[in-house]
Amino acid sequence: MGKVYFKDKIWMGYCIILLCYVIATWIGVTVYIHIDGALWLRVLVADVVATLFVWIISLLFQNASIYDPYWSVQPMVILTLFMVHSRNYGVGAILIYAIIMFWGIRLTSNWAYTFQGFRRQDWRYDLIKERTGRLYQIVNLLGIQLMPTFIVYLCILPTIYYIELRSTFHAVSLIGLSISALGTCIQMIADLQLHTFRNRNVVRSKIIRTGLWRYSRHPNYLGEILMWWGVYLTILPNHNELWYLSLGAIMNTLLFRFISIPMAEKHLAAYKEHYEEYKKETRMLLPFPKKQ
Incomplete structure (x- = not known):
């Protein structure tokens, strides 16, 4: 029998990523506890330091996809810690926390289902690596890892303030x-x-071209966009003066509309049959029939 490297062992990949994220969480919590400043700044610094650790691990294993579950794990960890620390178990806080946990567990499960170990990484990262050459690791840090971390941080900031300010539940928040x-x-x-x-x-x-995909080319991205606009609207009735907390939903929308979707469509057009025809007949996001 030939030698089997760890890259071919998917279960080992799961273990490495789990250990990586546990340590990253410990580092983030430690940083948060030991620095002073405004709430938003302390969370941001702790989040960035945790991301830097994940980036270092991705360098060691030469696979940027180690970061992939961070998008969905980050909100669950941060908000769980805030719920426990603040002891805010009001109706509104519990409901918004429950929805984000449902979103995070489902999305993380989807990642786990599609995870293929360290023998390959997301095709988008390979494309970026090919285009950037020697600058790839810098682009990896800034574009592949820190930018999504920052966007998701902005997306969950309304919930952090909702919990910390002990906002009263408002019917409009429904x-x-x-x-x-x-x-x-x-x-x-x-x-x-x-x-x-x-x-x-x-x-x-x-x-x-069946189900939601019959009318929308990217219904999964539509769901992600709606998720974070809903989170922002939940806090709006209680704290409309915090209008700037909409920045997370805005940046998340721009990320998918001008980066993720164009990259995906260019990639799909290269090997999918009749993809241009599909684009003409199907809306980009909204799952409604397109007038011909």
Whole structure:
């Protein structure tokens, strides 16, 4: 039998990433406890330091995808710590926390389902590496890891303030909660439909045109966008003076609209049959029939 390297052992990849994230959490909490300053600044600094640790581990294993679950794990860890620390168990805090936990667990589970070990990394990172050459590791740190960390940090900031300020539950907040729940459900349904399609079709060139994907080219991205607009709208009735907390939802929308979607569409157009025709017949985000 030939020698099997750890890169081929998916279970070892899970263990390494789990250990990495446990240590990153400990580092982040330690930094948060030992620095002074405004709440938003302390959380940001701790989050950035934790990300730097994940980046160092990605250098050691030469795989930037070690960062991939950080997008969904980061909010769950931070908000759980804040819930415990603040002991705010009001109706509003519990509901928004529950929705974000549901979103995070589902998205992390989706990552775990598609994880293939360290033998490969996200195709987007390979493309960036090819384009940037010697500057790749700097781009990896700033673009692949720190930028998403910063965006998700901004996305959860409204919830952090909602919990810390002990905001009273407002009936209008149900609108925001409903939008976030809807976004998470859209993501879940879209991902399940995509996994089912891929399991049934071994031909990579085929395009999924059933379910939500029949009317939207990126229903999973739509769900992510709705998720964080809903979170911001939840805090708005109580703290409309904190309008700047909408920056997270805005930047998240811009990230998907002008970076993630164009990269995905260029990639898909290279090997999917009749993709240009699909684009003409199907909306980018909103899952409604497109007038011809």
